[in-house]
Amino acid sequence: MATQAPRTASAVPALAPEREVRWPKRTKSKLANGLELILLESHTIPKFHGELYFRSGNAAASNRATALAEMAATMVRTGTTGRASREIEEHLRGLGADLSVGAGQDNSAISFAGLSDQAEPLLQLVNELAREASFPASEFERERRQKLEEVKLERTQPGFLAGERLRKILFGSHPYALVSPTEEQVAAYTREELQSLYRDFYTPENAMLILVGDFDSAAMQKTADQVFGSWSGKKPLATETATPPIPKGRRIHLVDFPGAVQTQILAGCHAINRKHPDWIKLGLTNSLYGGAFNSRLVMNIREDKGYTYSPRSAVHPMRQHGYFSVSAAVRNDVVAASLTEIFYEFDKLRSLPVPDAELLDAQNYLTGVFSMGLATQSGLLSQISTLALNELPDEYLETYRQKVRGLRPEDVMAAARTYFDSANMQIVVVGDRKSIEPQAALFGEMQVFDAKGNPLS
Amino acid sequence: MQIPIEHKTLANGLRVVVAPDSTAPVVTVGVYYKIGFRLEPQGRSGFAHLFEHMMFQGSENAPKMQHIKLVNSSGGVLNGSTMYDVTNYYEAVPSNALERVLWLEADRMRALKVDDENLRNQRDVVKEEVRVNVMNQPYGGFPWLDMPPVAFRNWANAHNFYGDFADLDAACLADVQAFFRSYYLPNNAVLLILGDVNATEGFALAEKHFGNIPAGPAPKFADPAEPNQTEERRGDVVEKFGTLPAMAIGYVMPPRRTPEWYAMALLDQALHGGRAGRVHRELVLEKQLAVEADGGVDDLFGYNGPTQLTTRIFHKPEVSSEETVAAFDAVVRDVQQKGITESEIEQLKVKWRSDYFATLEGGRGGYMPKYGLMHLLACFTLFDNEPQLVNTILNEFLAVTAKQVQDAARKFLQPQNRAIVFRKPAPAAEKEAA
Numbered sequence: 001m002a003t004q005a006p007r008t009a010s011a012v013p014a015l016a017p018e019r020e021v022r023w024p025k026r027t028k029s030k031l032a033n034g035l036e037l038i039l040l041e042s043h044t045i046p047k048f049h050g051e052l053y054f055r056s057g058n059a060a061a062s063n064r065a066t067a068l069a070e071m072a073a074t075m076v077r078t079g080t081t082g083r084a085s086r087e088i089e090e091h092l093r094g095l096g097a098d099l100s101v102g103a104g105q106d107n108s109a110i111s112f113a114g115l116s117d118q119a120e121p122l123l124q125l126v127n128e129l130a131r132e133a134s135f136p137a138s139e140f141e142r143e144r145r146q147k148l149e150e151v152k153l154e155r156t157q158p159g160f161l162a163g164e165r166l167r168k169i170l171f172g173s174h175p176y177a178l179v180s181p182t183e184e185q186v187a188a189y190t191r192e193e194l195q196s197l198y199r200d201f202y203t204p205e206n207a208m209l210i211l212v213g214d215f216d217s218a219a220m221q222k223t224a225d226q227v228f229g230s231w232s233g234k235k236p237l238a239t240e241t242a243t244p245p246i247p248k249g250r251r252i253h254l255v256d257f258p259g260a261v262q263t264q265i266l267a268g269c270h271a272i273n274r275k276h277p278d279w280i281k282l283g284l285t286n287s288l289y290g291g292a293f294n295s296r297l298v299m300n301i302r303e304d305k306g307y308t309y310s311p312r313s314a315v316h317p318m319r320q321h322g323y324f325s326v327s328a329a330v331r332n333d334v335v336a337a338s339l340t341e342i343f344y345e346f347d348k349l350r351s352l353p354v355p356d357a358e359l360l361d362a363q364n365y366l367t368g369v370f371s372m373g374l375a376t377q378s379g380l381l382s383q384i385s386t387l388a389l390n391e392l393p394d395e396y397l398e399t400y401r402q403k404v405r406g407l408r409p410e411d412v413m414a415a416a417r418t419y420f421d422s423a424n425m426q427i428v429v430v431g432d433r434k435s436i437e438p439q440a441a442l443f444g445e446m447q448v449f450d451a452k453g454n455p456l457s
Numbered sequence: 458m459q460i461p462i463e464h465k466t467l468a469n470g471l472r473v474v475v476a477p478d479s480t481a482p483v484v485t486v487g488v489y490y491k492i493g494f495r496l497e498p499q500g501r502s503g504f505a506h507l508f509e510h511m512m513f514q515g516s517e518n519a520p521k522m523q524h525i526k527l528v529n530s531s532g533g534v535l536n537g538s539t540m541y542d543v544t545n546y547y548e549a550v551p552s553n554a555l556e557r558v559l560w561l562e563a564d565r566m567r568a569l570k571v572d573d574e575n576l577r578n579q580r581d582v583v584k585e586e587v588r589v590n591v592m593n594q595p596y597g598g599f600p601w602l603d604m605p606p607v608a609f610r611n612w613a614n615a616h617n618f619y620g621d622f623a624d625l626d627a628a629c630l631a632d633v634q635a636f637f638r639s640y641y642l643p644n645n646a647v648l649l650i651l652g653d654v655n656a657t658e659g660f661a662l663a664e665k666h667f668g669n670i671p672a673g674p675a676p677k678f679a680d681p682a683e684p685n686q687t688e689e690r691r692g693d694v695v696e697k698f699g700t701l702p703a704m705a706i707g708y709v710m711p712p713r714r715t716p717e718w719y720a721m722a723l724l725d726q727a728l729h730g731g732r733a734g735r736v737h738r739e740l741v742l743e744k745q746l747a748v749e750a751d752g753g754v755d756d757l758f759g760y761n762g763p764t765q766l767t768t769r770i771f772h773k774p775e776v777s778s779e780e781t782v783a784a785f786d787a788v789v790r791d792v793q794q795k796g797i798t799e800s801e802i803e804q805l806k807v808k809w810r811s812d813y814f815a816t817l818e819g820g821r822g823g824y825m826p827k828y829g830l831m832h833l834l835a836c837f838t839l840f841d842n843e844p845q846l847v848n849t850i851l852n853e854f855l856a857v858t859a860k861q862v863q864d865a866a867r868k869f870l871q872p873q874n875r876a877i878v879f880r881k882p883a884p885a886a887e888k889e890a891a
Contacts, residue, residue: 015553018482019553045814045817086733089738113815115807153700294522299522330585360530368532369532372549374483376818
């Protein structure tokens with residue numbers, strides 16, 4: 001695209017008038033025990049989807065052990081005071097339900113979906129898992145061994161190694177720097193610390209239940225109250241963490257992956273969380289840069305130059321902070337050439353206003369994709385969850401499109417100048433050192449690591 | 458749950474299926490061609506997929522980059538994928554962009570306009586796709602690329618579907634146009650319009666944009682039938698990066714939509730239905746030989762030739778392959794000898810029904826509404842000429858008895874009907890040298 005002016009299409013049918021986008025009503029309430037409840041009806045199929053969120057995850061557990069909330073979440077479905085693991089799994093199957101328990105940096109969650117006519121027994125089981133998980137010792141040892149194999153395996157995945165390194169560089173001593181435990185840390189987990197975390201984090205005052213699907217809200221409200229009403233427990237003490245410093249100066253971090261036939265590039269810098277007033281502006285700017293198929297970076301290094309299959313950029317919001325990153329898995333002989341284009345596209349957005357037509361295209365893209373969440377229960381659940389977890393105003397869904405459409409080329413340039421911080425961008429490359437080191441070294445002071453994270457000379 | 462469906466065939470043979478639903482102002486459009494990687498030309502492994510990429514490189518009135526740009530800038534998303542027996546192209550857009558999307562799909566069904574530079578570019582992109590998904594990943598291509606050469610003898614079923622790089626390099630523009638002329642015909646395709654559209658409008662727009670695309674001679678397809686298998690087949694593949702020994706055990710499925718096929722689908726649930734499935738329960742939870750065990754039929758509704766019911770096992774390094782196979786065989790023997798209980802089959806059916814609804818509604822990666830419904834409608838139309846199967850096929854699964862599941866296990870889970878691929882980590886010394 002940089003080398004040839006694209007021809008445009010001829011005789012393209014115009015867009016018809018837009019149909020109104022109408023978001024379903026949300027019913028919000030709080031049970032006497034502090035549990036927040038959000039209900040949203042969607043009658044596409046005779047099912048419903050739910051999330052029981054706890055507002056504490058690995059970051060809040062970091063003073064106990066790395067990724068401890070995730071290990072606790074893994075254990076939750078393996079036994080309760082009333083049911084053994086096998087009984088839980090067969091009960092779920094008999095209800096036609098899917099369920100998973102997991103934890104990220106900021107939250108833990110029990111996620112589930114099931115048939116509408118089996119809603120009450122499924123909620124009963126979710127309630128049981130949230131309150132009566134028993135952490136059986138034998139299940140713990142089995143899960144620990146599985147986790148050990150998992151953490152070994154992830155060190156053979158270029159994408160994981162790149163992400164882990166970037167988070168370490170950007171967040172330093174902040175808990176967000178840690179994405180996964182070491183084998184030694186997994187070996188040191190104890191059943192007691194998992195149980196203690198479970199008691200502290202899995203409480204109604206710390207929780208939010210969101211249900212989306214084929215039900216009557218008034219009836220579901222009653223059911224939820226009956227099922228979860230007798231639960232009690234306090235919010236855990238908040239942990240305060242100092243803001244991590246922004247790494248200064250563009251640096252390159254090479255993770256040696258002997259035998260790699262391709263190089264994983266991941267470059268990033270600090271950005272913002274979803275509550276920040278610039279969030280939508282940055283979202284639009286990211287979409288122009290590398291957040292869509294039609295974006296500048298994809299057109300440049302994929303469709304024009306053929307360096308890579310799946311280049312992408314994204315903003316990663318977390319509760320306290322956020323970061324921006326761009327990734328591409330490229331041919332070994334074009335590592336330097338790809339980085340050159342990655343920075344060229346940053347600097348172009350920082351230097352020149354986006355043409356009006358291109359801006360309009362990106363605005364249409366963002367607003368169109370936003371409304372697709374309307375079409376499925378899981379799409380609605382994900383939109384509502386984002387709002388609720390980030391404490392965004394209720395009318396966010398209705399006003400988002402207008403806000404996107406109100407942005408001007410100068411807003412995009414301002415966002416690019418602030419957040420595409422090319423002078424301080426941290427570049428991670430994961431690949432075969434002997435094939436790529438001279439190319440990588442062109443982009444800044446370089447440090448080399450092995451797959452376990454040890455610095456190499 | 459009944460999905461309203463209307464369908465008709467245009468004069469040029471293009472089948473059109475419309476499924477109106479005004480829940481959201483979004484419409485999903487798909488065009489499916491009845492050609493996948495199974496029946497791509499010999500000596501051109503990976504060509505069906507490379508060709509799929511070429512369909513985004515320019516058509517008569519929408520030059521390179523315009524197709525993607527016009528869909529994204531209408532507020533929509535798009536993609537395409539190449540499967541065993543079909544290739545699809547699809548978009549989900551705000552419904553005011555419906556006509557534009559139909560125009561784009563019709564334009565590239567009418568005439569592909571690509572050059573050598575486009576082909577070179579996409580060949581490079583596809584090679585990076587293969588590297589990122591297969592060659593530079595632990596267990597890349599396991600087992601979907603590892604199993605075919607071990608399990609099958611007919612080139613159609615046994616070759617490298619992603620493509621040997623030498624074959625990709627050998628592909629030329631003449632191959633692209635010949636493939637297009639042979640298979641990308643209205644009479645070898647189905648158009649699907651789902652969501653915020655009414656049937657009258659959908660058919661009128663289909664006629665307007667696709668109606669004058671000329672039909673071509675009915676494509677000739679190679680016969681994918683397999684010679685009779687008489688004994689178990691085994692093969693080894695070296696795992697370059699991963700740390701655990703893995704294996705895949707595949708049994709050839711009976712023909713589609715026979716009573717035995719429905720029974721095998723329920724047997725699959727009994728064996729692989731999540732953590733309650735017998736394979737996971739026995740190997741991971743009870744005996745604890747394996748770290749992970751799952752399986753299934755790759756795209757149950759989307760294939761139209763020989764395929765397998767496959768179990769994937771990642772086992773502990775201190776457990777031998779033979780011990781693992783023996784433990785798996787014990788699971789199979791248990792079903793064959795004791796069958797499954799009435800309460801188990803009832804649970805399996807409830808789960809099946811629930812999963813089926815999710816498939817119909819389901820997006821793809823959370824961004825493509827009605828992908829599942831589109832896929833089923835397309836395959837039932839192309840393979841069976843019967844899109845209404847979407848509304849009736851569930852009953853066939855729910856009619857399966859415990860006895861039929863046991864019979865299917867006895868008849869099909871036999872050594873002479875299976876192949877095993879062992880994917881073993883390279884010895885440490887070899888890894889250092891790599």
